[in-house]
Amino acid sequence: MSDDDKTPEDDAPNGEAPNDETASDETAGGDTPDGESPREGLPGWGSSDKRRRRVSGPMKKGGDARAAKQMFERVKTARGRKTSSTRWLQRQLNDPYVKKAQMEGYRSRAAYKLLQLDERFKLLRPGMRVVDLGSAPGGWVQVALKSGASEVVGIDLLEIEPITGATLLEKDFTDDDAPSLVKAEMGGAADAVVSDLAPWTTGHKTTDHLRIVALAELAAHFAVETLKPGGFFIAKVFQGGSDGALLDLLKAKFEKVRHFKPDASRSESAETFVVAMGFRG
Numbered sequence: 001m002s003d004d005d006k007t008p009e010d011d012a013p014n015g016e017a018p019n020d021e022t023a024s025d026e027t028a029g030g031d032t033p034d035g036e037s038p039r040e041g042l043p044g045w046g047s048s049d050k051r052r053r054r055v056s057g058p059m060k061k062g063g064d065a066r067a068a069k070q071m072f073e074r075v076k077t078a079r080g081r082k083t084s085s086t087r088w089l090q091r092q093l094n095d096p097y098v099k100k101a102q103m104e105g106y107r108s109r110a111a112y113k114l115l116q117l118d119e120r121f122k123l124l125r126p127g128m129r130v131v132d133l134g135s136a137p138g139g140w141v142q143v144a145l146k147s148g149a150s151e152v153v154g155i156d157l158l159e160i161e162p163i164t165g166a167t168l169l170e171k172d173f174t175d176d177d178a179p180s181l182v183k184a185e186m187g188g189a190a191d192a193v194v195s196d197l198a199p200w201t202t203g204h205k206t207t208d209h210l211r212i213v214a215l216a217e218l219a220a221h222f223a224v225e226t227l228k229p230g231g232f233f234i235a236k237v238f239q240g241g242s243d244g245a246l247l248d249l250l251k252a253k254f255e256k257v258r259h260f261k262p263d264a265s266r267s268e269s270a271e272t273f274v275v276a277m278g279f280r281g
């Protein structure tokens, strides 16, 4: 299959947000492994819930070998489970990054994508203000905090378990008040806006693709509203998409724009990341 043939559902069983990044089924952010997510059917897969939570508390460890074994047993005994969901679970179980995340206390395997992006571009630095769009279950927030960021604000439609040192908002980042709220929470403009946003998939290839492209564009507009000059923006995008408008915007607003697919991004997935550096303000 060429990258162009790949669809968002390469990343998740149909009907789920392509949020297959959780380090264990305990932290699956509400998804059920059989593809019947409790979030399925949410109107417009967006939430108008404006609840805001400043949170603190112990960082939850992602799990351990026992958790992995339990997952495996669930796969073996998954009678009646859809084949695609069983395949998804088995892939999770055998994924080295899922295991690594469990061992190292990251809430998601996605954490390694941001770590590898940062290894490549050397962007995260101590004292930064970082906004993470689409942050549940919290792997990227953990990475930002570990880099020494002074302020980390994560936003997701889903509730996120508290992470010490981060402000986590249960909110749609496309809400009109989101940029000003985030700036107020951080005490000023951001040094970094990072986005691992992923929409709910419908299984309809074109619809799913359009949703992903739209989310990335909205994230870029959010970045333009919240970044300080010199800041950077990272966003998940999909290869083969019609992302011309996004690239035009980024090239106009940033000094350098690059694409990079970290090793932790599954090779069979069409996802890649766009990195825009040197916000012109």
Ligand SMILES: C[S@@+](CC[C@H](N)C(=O)[O-])C[C@H]1O[C@@H](n2cnc3c(N)ncnc32)[C@H](O)[C@@H]1O
Residues within 6 Å of the ligand: 017, 018, 019, 020, 021, 029, 046, 107, 108, 110, 111, 133, 134, 135, 136, 137, 138, 139, 140, 141, 155, 156, 157, 158, 171, 172, 173, 174, 196, 197, 198, 199, 200
């Ligand atoms: C792949 S997950 C993010 C994983 C995260 N980077 C981590 O490391 O744990 C994508 C998230 O985007 C969120 N999302 C999608 N649309 C959103 C929106 N409009 N506003 C806020 N969050 C959104 C989903 O709820 C989902 O939790």
